[in-house]
Amino acid sequence: MRAVSAVAAPSRGAVMARARSENFPVASRWLPGSVAGHLMAIYGFARLVDDLGDEAPGDRLALLDWAEHELDRIYAGVDPEHAVMRALAPTVHACGLPPEPFRRLIAANRRDQTVTRYDTFAELLAYCNLSAAPVGELVLHVFGAATLQRIALSDEVCAGLQIVEHLQDVGEDFSRARVYLPQEDLARFGCAEDELGAASAGPALRAVVAFEAGRARELLAAGALLARQLPLRARLAVAGFVAGGRAALDGLERAGWDPLANPPSRSRRDFAAAFARSAVGR
Numbered sequence: 001m002r003a004v005s006a007v008a009a010p011s012r013g014a015v016m017a018r019a020r021s022e023n024f025p026v027a028s029r030w031l032p033g034s035v036a037g038h039l040m041a042i043y044g045f046a047r048l049v050d051d052l053g054d055e056a057p058g059d060r061l062a063l064l065d066w067a068e069h070e071l072d073r074i075y076a077g078v079d080p081e082h083a084v085m086r087a088l089a090p091t092v093h094a095c096g097l098p099p100e101p102f103r104r105l106i107a108a109n110r111r112d113q114t115v116t117r118y119d120t121f122a123e124l125l126a127y128c129n130l131s132a133a134p135v136g137e138l139v140l141h142v143f144g145a146a147t148l149q150r151i152a153l154s155d156e157v158c159a160g161l162q163i164v165e166h167l168q169d170v171g172e173d174f175s176r177a178r179v180y181l182p183q184e185d186l187a188r189f190g191c192a193e194d195e196l197g198a199a200s201a202g203p204a205l206r207a208v209v210a211f212e213a214g215r216a217r218e219l220l221a222a223g224a225l226l227a228r229q230l231p232l233r234a235r236l237a238v239a240g241f242v243a244g245g246r247a248a249l250d251g252l253e254r255a256g257w258d259p260l261a262n263p264p265s266r267s268r269r270d271f272a273a274a275f276a277r278s279a280v281g282r
Contacts, residue, residue, distance in 0.1 A: 009052060009063060012044065012083035035233060038142045041091040044084045046105055046135055053109025054176070060113055068106050075099055095142050101134030112178065119183045121215070125159055127180075132162035136241075143234035153226040157242060160219030164245045167209050167216070167252060170196050170259045181208055200261035209257040213249050220245050 052063040070080040074089045091097065108131035118124040136154035140146035166173065166180035173180055174196040186193065189211070191204035201209065223242035227235045252259060 009048065009056065009066070009082055012087070035142065035237075038091040038095055039139060039237070041088045042097075042135065042138050042142070045088050045102060048082070048084045049105050049109050053112050061110060064106050064110055068103065071099065071102050071106075091142075097138055097141050101137045104130045104134045116178045117183055118180065121182045121185070124163070124180065124182055128159040128162045129155065132158035139237060140234070143230070143237070145230055145234050150226060150229060153222045153229075154238075156219045156222035157226060157238070157245075160216045160222075161241060161245045163212055163216040163219065164248050167212055168248060168259055170201075170205075170209070181212065185211060196260075198260060201256075201258040205260075206257040209252065209259060213252060213257070216245065217249060 049064070049067055052067055053060055056063050067085075070082055070085040073080045074085060074092050080086055080089065108127065111127065111130065115127075118127060133155040136158040137146060137151050140150055140154055170181065174193075179186075179193060179196065181191075181196070185208055189204050189207040191202075191208050195202055195205045198205075220242050223238055227238050227242075230238060255262065
């Protein structure tokens with residue numbers, strides 16, 4: 001491992017400050033404190049790794065190597081350096097969390113350093129299996145509900161949530177020289193890449209966003225099947241995640257499928273309605 005210390009990584013306060021309005025912590029508000037704490041510890045790890053891969057100055061691959069070394073320390077029973085990692089350690093041990101989902105999150109951010117385009121939707125889903133699915137799998141482990149069937153349904157939900165995030169962040173990702181809209185779909189609707197950096201979306205980009213939003217809704221629908229299989233607390237968590245994604249898509253639709261002119265917003269009414277539907281497995 002290249003020599004890197006916790007000093008080079010963002011602080012726990014900075015990491016969690018970015019999380020306050022995002023889908024994962026919002027979905028944890030209705031859960032008991034101990035469970036919510038475990039979920040936030042997982043989210044803190046995911047957010048830290050994303051920040052290392054997206055925002056950190058310097059050698060990001062070295063920082064991601066350091067993050068994996070910190071993870072190794074947790075599983076070896078050694079105190080890690082970083083406060084986010086120290087907060088994760090009790091959750092790993094209390095919930096018996098496997099290491100592989102955490103390693104896949106790190107692998108996704110390593111991929112982001114070298115892969116900036118995805119030719120097909122299938123390739124994008126394979127990336128989501130690294131960047132998003134591990135979080136859902138870890139959540140199921142927290143609730144003691146991680147069966148192969150449930151993990152498969154969770155993978156679909158998480159892919160839908162990741163696609164929603166990509167749709168919201170089209171302009172921001174383009175500014176980092178990354179494009180998560182599949183190249184085949186940009187070509188299908190006649191959307192040139194430079195349109196992703198415009199002040200507002202033109203008709204072609206709006207068509208692509210609407211098309212991918214439809215795919216995201218289909219993936220999020222797996223949340224209904226998953227919710228029906230879970231006990232109440234786990235069902236509420238899944239309902240919160242799915243509702244956040246559906247409400248974000250509703251906001252994009254209200255904006256005319258334009259993610260560039262103004263940040264798409266999700267209303268509390270949209271979230272509440274989507275949460276109610278998701279909680280009863282609809």
